[in-house]
Amino acid sequence: MTSVPSDLALPHPQRAEMRIEAVLHALADPVRLTIVRALARAPQGISCGAVNLPVSKSTVTHHMRILREAGVIRTQPVGTSRISTLRRDDLDALYPGLLDGVLAAER
Amino acid sequence: MTSVPSDLALPHPQRAEMRIEAVLHALADPVRLTIVRALARAPQGISCGAVNLPVSKSTVTHHMRILREAGVIRTQPVGTSRISTLRRDDLDALYPGLLDGVLAAER
Numbered sequence: 001m002t003s004v005p006s007d008l009a010l011p012h013p014q015r016a017e018m019r020i021e022a023v024l025h026a027l028a029d030p031v032r033l034t035i036v037r038a039l040a041r042a043p044q045g046i047s048c049g050a051v052n053l054p055v056s057k058s059t060v061t062h063h064m065r066i067l068r069e070a071g072v073i074r075t076q077p078v079g080t081s082r083i084s085t086l087r088r089d090d091l092d093a094l095y096p097g098l099l100d101g102v103l104a105a106e107r
Numbered sequence: 108m109t110s111v112p113s114d115l116a117l118p119h120p121q122r123a124e125m126r127i128e129a130v131l132h133a134l135a136d137p138v139r140l141t142i143v144r145a146l147a148r149a150p151q152g153i154s155c156g157a158v159n160l161p162v163s164k165s166t167v168t169h170h171m172r173i174l175r176e177a178g179v180i181r182t183q184p185v186g187t188s189r190i191s192t193l194r195r196d197d198l199d200a201l202y203p204g205l206l207d208g209v210l211a212a213e214r
Binding site: 027029030033095096099106107 | 125126127128129131132134135136137140201202203204205206207208209211212213214
């Protein structure tokens with residue numbers, strides 16, 4: 001049996017369900033932008049604990065959820081961890097240039 | 108005397124004062140996106156009353172203010188009107204691709 005137990009799988013919007021307002025809202029936060037920048041540097045994905053953030057673990061979980069529910073990141077169970085990756089393909093297909101413009105921002 | 112009366116001039120952030128979080132927040136709203144899309148089609152600028160929106164005039168004024176204070180639009184008095192334009196040069200310089208990605212969004 002190789003399927004993911006349903007209680008560990010998290011819901012994600014499909015590409016057709018993503019909305020620009022939700023994506024922009026998800027990106028419009030300094031903590032979430034820090035997470036997105038870290039994920040952009042780690043295409044293999046990272047666990048949320050691997051991002052060094054000045055907020056509590058539950059706050060990180062909250063921010064990861066907003067990013068996931070907007071379609072910005074994908075979070076999947078791997079063993080006992082959850083590994084997140086940036087949904088660059090979906091973002092670039094729907095909003096070409098947006099992610100690169102955000103990542104290029106110095107401030 | 109050709110200077111703009113100070114009580115009609117509105118404050119705008121300079122390019123160096125603009126912040127990506129504020130720009131993304133300003134764009135992350137359906138009414139404000141409608142305004143931005145209308146301004147993108149009207150490089151000569153438009154008065155806020157010229158955008159057909161299903162909200163009150165005071166609500167439009169509120170949304171225009173958020174866009175202006177983030178640096179997304181410039182609003183200047185022209186006679187007895189206020190004409191707004193998209194700050195495309197500033198946005199493209201700071202966040203190349205972002206505005207085009209947002210304008211390309213079908214949803």
